[in-house]
Amino acid sequence: MSDDLNDERDSRRKKKQKRLNRDMLFKLTLVVFVMGGFAYAMVPLYKSICEALNINVIARTDLGAAPGEKSAPINSQVDLTRSVTVEFDANVHGGPWEFHPAQNAVTVHPGEMTTVMYEFRNTQSRTMTAQAIPSYAPGVAQSHFTKVECFCFTQHTLAPGESKTWPVVFYVDDKLPRDVKTITLSYTFFEVGGTTPPAPVGQLEAKPHV
Incomplete structure (x- = not known):
C-alpha cells in the first residue's frame, strides 16, 4: 500500500x-511578444514625438557620393510641394585667381540636403592664404539658408598653381x-591680410522674382 501511495505522490x-x-x-513567450511589440511600436512613436516637437529627423542613407565627397544625410522633413532654385555665383578680389562653382544652379525642395562643389586654383607665382x-539675394533668404558644411568656414592656403575642390x-x-x-x-574670395572686399552686389541688390 505504501508503494501505491509513493507512486501517487510521484505522479x-x-x-x-x-x-x-x-x-x-x-x-x-508572452515576454518575448511584448518586447517585440514594444520595439516595433517605438519607431512610429519616436517619429510622432519628433514631429510634435518640430524636430528635424535625419535619416542615415547612403547617397553614393562621388570620390572625395562626403555622403550627406537626407532630411526626412522635405516639403515636396515646393521647389526653390538656388543659383551660385563666384567672385575674386585682389588677384587673378580662378574660382567658380561646378554648376550654376540647382533646384531643391525645402528641407532637402544638397551638396554643390566649388573649384579654386591659385594662378599666382606665390603661395597665398x-x-x-x-x-544672399534676396536678403530674406539668409535666415532660411543653412550651410551644414562650407569652405567659407575656414581660411585656405594654396601653393602656386595648386587647385582645390x-x-x-x-x-x-x-x-x-x-x-x-x-x-x-554669392561668394567673394579674398586674400587674408589684404583689403577685405565689400559685400557682393547680389547681397545689396536682389534680383526680381516672379
Whole structure:
C-alpha cells in the first residue's frame, strides 16, 4: 500500500512540475511578444514625438557620393510641394585667381540636403592664404539658408598653381516665404591680410522674382 501511495505522490509531483514548466514557458513567450511589440511600436512613436516637437529627423542613407565627397544625410522633413532654385555665383578680389562653382544652379525642395562643389586654383607665382565671404539675394533668404558644411568656414592656403575642390552642403528652411522662388548664393574670395572686399552686389541688390 505504501508503494501505491509513493507512486501517487510521484505522479502528483510530476504533474505539478509539468504545470509549472508550462506556466513558465507561457510567461517567457508572452515576454518575448511584448518586447517585440514594444520595439516595433517605438519607431512610429519616436517619429510622432519628433514631429510634435518640430524636430528635424535625419535619416542615415547612403547617397553614393562621388570620390572625395562626403555622403550627406537626407532630411526626412522635405516639403515636396515646393521647389526653390538656388543659383551660385563666384567672385575674386585682389588677384587673378580662378574660382567658380561646378554648376550654376540647382533646384531643391525645402528641407532637402544638397551638396554643390566649388573649384579654386591659385594662378599666382606665390603661395597665398584666402577665405570666402558669402552673401544672399534676396536678403530674406539668409535666415532660411543653412550651410551644414562650407569652405567659407575656414581660411585656405594654396601653393602656386595648386587647385582645390571644396563642398557646400546646405538646405533651405521650409519656413522660407513662399513668394521666394529663387535664391542667389554669392561668394567673394579674398586674400587674408589684404583689403577685405565689400559685400557682393547680389547681397545689396536682389534680383526680381516672379
